[in-house]
Amino acid sequence: MAKATAPKTRRGIERRAKILAAAETVMGEQGFPAASIADITREAGTALGTFYIYFSNKEEIFRELVLEMGKVTRKMVAEAIADAPDRLAAERAGLAAFLNFVAKRPALYRIVEEARFVDPEAYQRYFTSFGDAYAAQLRAAEAKGEISPGDADIRAWALMGMAKALGDRYVIWDDVPDIDRVVNEAHRLICRGLVPDAAG
Amino acid sequence: MAKATAPKTRRGIERRAKILAAAETVMGEQGFPAASIADITREAGTALGTFYIYFSNKEEIFRELVLEMGKVTRKMVAEAIADAPDRLAAERAGLAAFLNFVAKRPALYRIVEEARFVDPEAYQRYFTSFGDAYAAQLRAAEAKGEISPGDADIRAWALMGMAKALGDRYVIWDDVPDIDRVVNEAHRLICRGLVPDAAG
DNA sequence: TTCAAACATGAACCGGTGTTCATGTAACCC
DNA sequence: GGGTTACATGAACACCGGTTCATGTTTGAA
Numbered sequence A, B: 001m002a003k004a005t006a007p008k009t010r011r012g013i014e015r016r017a018k019i020l021a022a023a024e025t026v027m028g029e030q031g032f033p034a035a036s037i038a039d040i041t042r043e044a045g046t047a048l049g050t051f052y053i054y055f056s057n058k059e060e061i062f063r064e065l066v067l068e069m070g071k072v073t074r075k076m077v078a079e080a081i082a083d084a085p086d087r088l089a090a091e092r093a094g095l096a097a098f099l100n101f102v103a104k105r106p107a108l109y110r111i112v113e114e115a116r117f118v119d120p121e122a123y124q125r126y127f128t129s130f131g132d133a134y135a136a137q138l139r140a141a142e143a144k145g146e147i148s149p150g151d152a153d154i155r156a157w158a159l160m161g162m163a164k165a166l167g168d169r170y171v172i173w174d175d176v177p178d179i180d181r182v183v184n185e186a187h188r189l190i191c192r193g194l195v196p197d198a199a200g
Numbered sequence C: 001t002t003c004a005a006a007c008a009t010g011a012a013c014c015g016g017t018g019t020t021c022a023t024g025t026a027a028c029c030c
Numbered sequence D: 001g002g003g004t005t006a007c008a009t010g011a012a013c014a015c016c017g018g019t020t021c022a023t024g025t026t027t028g029a030a
Helices: A012-029 A037-044 A047-054 A056-080 A087-104 A106-118 A122-145 A152-170 A179-192 B010-030 B036-044 B048-056 B057-083 B087-104 B106-118 B118-141 B152-170 B181-190
Strands: none
Touching: A012 A047, A012 A106, A037 A179, A037 B057, A047 B010, A056 A087, A056 A106, A056 A152, A056 B010, A087 A106, A087 A122, A087 A152, A087 A179, A087 B087, A106 A152, A106 A179, A106 B106, A122 A152, A122 B048, A152 A179, A152 B118, A152 B152, A152 B181, A179 B152, B010 B048, B010 B057, B010 B106, B036 B048, B036 B087, B057 B087, B057 B106, B087 B118, B087 B152, B087 B181, B106 B118, B106 B152, B118 B152, B152 B181
16 A cells, blocks of 8 residues: 655646545445446546555545545534524524535535445544534533523534434435425424423 | 245245344444455355345345334334323433434444445335334324424424434444433423523 | 255356556656 | 656556356255
8 A cells, every 4th residue: 555645746736636526526426335446537537546646545535535524514514603693593504504515515415424334433523523513502502591501412413413314304315305494394393392382 | 136036945944034134243243345245154154155045136135134124123112102101201212212222233223324325215215114103103292282383204304313313422432321311311402492491 | 755846055257446566758946 | 958756657466256056955745
């Protein structure tokens, strides 16, 4: 396994980026096992051997994709909730942003989920870092009295799980997803839970 | 691809069952791509070729595992919530049962999740049938006034997602999971959501 | 006991793919 | 413009695993 070194010329930087983008496309469509290096380099318009100039093996490029997507997703959600007036509004905005992200880049979403099997550590890191940030926000909101007290970590994971499942069912599997409706209904559940109103 | 026919003798029935059980073990541990037919037949104590007497190919046995587990899981949850006095109690019992099931049979849980990539249709059927049953229960509870009104399907999927995420984080990834604590906290979220108490 | 159908075996077949390498070409610095 | 480093190429290598098949053994009904 040769050590892939970082590119040092403009051409090298471009080639590496092209191969990474091709891997995102091919692995996102076909999945990790079915995506061959030959497929990836063909999509990138380079020779097979070029791959090994920039990446030491197939799993390394996959891990880099997962890492990159972690950054993209966190940044996207952070921006989406940046000017929410309070935590409950942030929950709505974050969920909406996530579902729209899944709709726009299903390949990325697939790659992250596949990491559970291809590179469990990367998968765990991805969600742990997301969950930690989420829980910190919940703690801050609790301190401000914007939400009720409770275990922030458990809540964070529960809410992430909700978002993932809704993304599967109502974005990935639906032909014409009505994201707003899903967000509205889910947000009511997040805010008030299942108990009937005292008035009812 | 030869057509694998159903076994007709006692020996045949036993062999087939042994191979299926071996597949559950090996695929649950190593995952679908890494689990070779040779691994499976070795674990089953049979010759390689015997596999193809009972299953036409590797994906077929995987699909059968997913199907079988769908039945097991649904039955298990149904029994767990059978004598819950109302829907909110059923939510607690069902979540606890699911998390304990994940703790007891992590290999089965892994196989179901891997079906997302190996056999997407089987995966979708698994969760759709689960989700349909869940939603029906929520509708019945809503009619009885046990829970607030809302879209039962969306709620069902949101709640399934919560359970899955909590299973990942607090059962699969934790060394010494404290399932009761997770159930308690999650149940409060399910019941009351995040909004602060009116009294607070 | 007999015999046809069912089952068991594992070596061989077959296609595929991750990785390497010897040979060549382009980029950049002095 | 010469030379060193960086990069590009694709055929060849090495290995692996799903599937088949010809040959044998067991089963169970008559």
